[in-house]
Amino acid sequence: MASTVASVAVVIGPTAAGKTAVAMALQDQLGGPSKAQLISADSALVYRGMDIGTAKPDAQELIAYPHRLIDIRDPSEPYSVADFVGDADAAVVEALERQQTPIIVGGTMLYVQRFIDGIAKLPSADPNIRLELQGQLGRLGADAMHAELSMIDPAAAAKIHPNNHQRLLRAMEVIRTTGQPMSAQWQAAKGAVATSRLPIKLVTAAVVPSQREVLHQRIQERFEAMLQAGFLGEVEGLMQRDDLHPDLPALRSVGYRQAWQFLRGDYSHADFVAAALAATRQLAKRQLTWLRGWSKIDLQSAAAPEQIAAELQRML
Numbered sequence: 001m002a003s004t005v006a007s008v009a010v011v012i013g014p015t016a017a018g019k020t021a022v023a024m025a026l027q028d029q030l031g032g033p034s035k036a037q038l039i040s041a042d043s044a045l046v047y048r049g050m051d052i053g054t055a056k057p058d059a060q061e062l063i064a065y066p067h068r069l070i071d072i073r074d075p076s077e078p079y080s081v082a083d084f085v086g087d088a089d090a091a092v093v094e095a096l097e098r099q100q101t102p103i104i105v106g107g108t109m110l111y112v113q114r115f116i117d118g119i120a121k122l123p124s125a126d127p128n129i130r131l132e133l134q135g136q137l138g139r140l141g142a143d144a145m146h147a148e149l150s151m152i153d154p155a156a157a158a159k160i161h162p163n164n165h166q167r168l169l170r171a172m173e174v175i176r177t178t179g180q181p182m183s184a185q186w187q188a189a190k191g192a193v194a195t196s197r198l199p200i201k202l203v204t205a206a207v208v209p210s211q212r213e214v215l216h217q218r219i220q221e222r223f224e225a226m227l228q229a230g231f232l233g234e235v236e237g238l239m240q241r242d243d244l245h246p247d248l249p250a251l252r253s254v255g256y257r258q259a260w261q262f263l264r265g266d267y268s269h270a271d272f273v274a275a276a277l278a279a280t281r282q283l284a285k286r287q288l289t290w291l292r293g294w295s296k297i298d299l300q301s302a303a304a305p306e307q308i309a310a311e312l313q314r315m316l
Contacts, residue, residue, distance in 0.1 A: 007316040008095050008200045011105040012041075012112055012291070013207035014284040015254075016218040018305055020057060022207050023105035024065045025309035030101050035068055037095035039088055040069045041106030041115070044253040046076045046084075049238065052231045053255045075250035076243045080170075084111045085119045092198060101316065102200075109290040116202060116296065118192030128259075129176050133169050142168060153181035166249060203298050203315045207292050210302040219280050223255070223273070235259040248296060254279045 009026060013019045022036055029035040040046070044054040049070045051058075057065065068091040073079045088104065088111075095102040106112065117132040137145055149171055160167045174182045194200060207213045235256060238244055244251060248259045255276050262272035291297065298315055301308045 005199055005201045007101060008092060008198075008202055009101065009103045009312055009316060010041075010112060010116070010202055010204040011109060011312070012109070012204065012297075013206065014215060014287040014291075015107050015216060015280060016055075016222050016284070017107075017209055018208045018218075019105050019107060019207050020055075020089075021305035022162050022308045024061075025305040026103055026312055027065055029306075029309050029313050033064070034084050035100055037098070037100040037102050037279060038065055038067045039091045039095075039102055039104045040067045041071075041084070041088070041108055041111045043084075043108040043111065043255075044250070045070045045106070046073045046079050047071070047252065048073065048233070048248045050075060050253070050256065052226050052229050052234045052249060054253065055226070071227065073247060073250075074240075075238065077109070078249065081110055081114050082119055084108075085115050088115050090196065092200065101140065106288055109287055109294075113290075113294075116194050118194070118197065121311075126173060126177055129173050133172050135177070137165065137169065145169075145172065148172070149175075153183050155183035156181060159276060168268075202296070203312060204296055205299040205307060205308060205312045206294075206297045207289070207302055207305075208291065215230075215284055216281055218238065219284065220277060222233065223277055223280065226255070227273075231255070232259055232263065236263060239263060254283050 002009070009023075011019050011023045011026070027036040027038060042054070044050060045056050045067075046069060047054075056070065057067065062070070067088055069084070072087070082154040092102045092104075103113070104112070133145075139280070142162040142165060144159070145168055146157060149160070149168065153171065153174055156171050158212055160171060162168065171182045174180075187254065195202060205251070209218070237258075238251070239260065244255060246252070251257065252259060256277060258272055258276040261267055261275075262269065269274060291300075300312065303311075
C-alpha cells in the first residue's frame with residue numbers, strides 16, 4: 001500500500017552554488033506554482049530592502065516563482081531560528097492543504113537543521129532583559145558573561161564562543177526569562193523532528209560544485225554583478241535610516257557589513273571588495289563543512305539545475 005505521508009523537498013548548498021535555480025526548475029517540473037510552493041531558508045532574504053546584496057530573486061522571478069518567508073521583516077527587527085521553524089512549519093502545512101509540494105530552499109544551515117531536527121520552545125525576546133544584558137556585556141565584557149553562563153549552563157556555554165555575542169546574549173536571556181538553562185530546553189526538544197511533528201517525508205538535495213575553484217569564481221562573478229546592479233547605493237539607503245546600525249543581525253550579513261564599513265570610510269574600495277569576497281568564501285567554506293557532517297542528504301550533485309531537479313522529483 002502506498003504511503004500517504006506527504007513529501008517535502010529540501011534544496012541546500014553553499015552560497016552562489018545555484019540552489020535557487022534548482023528549486024525553480026523543480027517547481028517547473030512539478031507543474032508550476034499551483035503545484036509547488038517555494039519556502040526560503042535564508043536568514044538575509046527575510047529582510048525587506050536588502051535585495052541586491054542578498055541575491056534575492058527579482059520582482060519578475062518572484063511573480064513566476066512565489067517564495068514564502070521572503071521580505072517578512074524590516075532590517076531593524078529580529079528574526080530568530082525559532083521564528084523560522086514556526087514560519088516554515090506553517091508554510092509547509094498551508095502548501096500541503098493546497099495540494100502543493102513544499103520546496104524549502106536556502107543556505108542558512110542552522111535554519112535547515114533546526115527545521116529538520118526540531119527546536120526548543122524558547123521564550124520570545126524580552127527587550128528589557130536584552131537591554132540590561134547588553135549593558136552588562138558592554139561593562140564587563142564577553143569573557144565575563146561567558147564565564148557566568150558556564151557556571152549556570154555549562155552545556156550551552158560549551159557550544160557558544162564568547163565572541164558570538166548574539167548567541168551569548170540569547171542564552172543568558174533565556175535563563176533570566178525562564179529560570180531554566182537553555183540546554184535543558186534543547187534536551188526537551190530532541191523528539192520534535194519535522195517528520196513527526198508535521199508529519200512529512202523529507203527528500204534533501206545538496207547543490208555542491210565539484211571544484212572549490214568553480215564556486216569561488218561564481219562568488220566573484222556574482223559579487224561583481226551586485227556592484228554593477230547598485231549594491232553600494234542600496235547600503236547607502238540603509239545607512240540613512242536613523243534606526244539601523246551595523247550591529248543589527250540583518251546588517252551583519254556577508255557583504256553588507258563590509259559595504260557599511262567602506263561607506264563609513266574604514267576601507268578603500270579595493271580593500272572592501274577583497275574583504276567582502278573573503279567573507280563570502282569563508283561563508284561557503286563553513287556551509288561546505290556543515291554539509292560534509294550532515295548525514296541526512298539524499299542527493300548531492302554538481303549537475304545542471306534541471307538534472308538535479310529531475311532526480312529530486314523522482315525521489316519525492
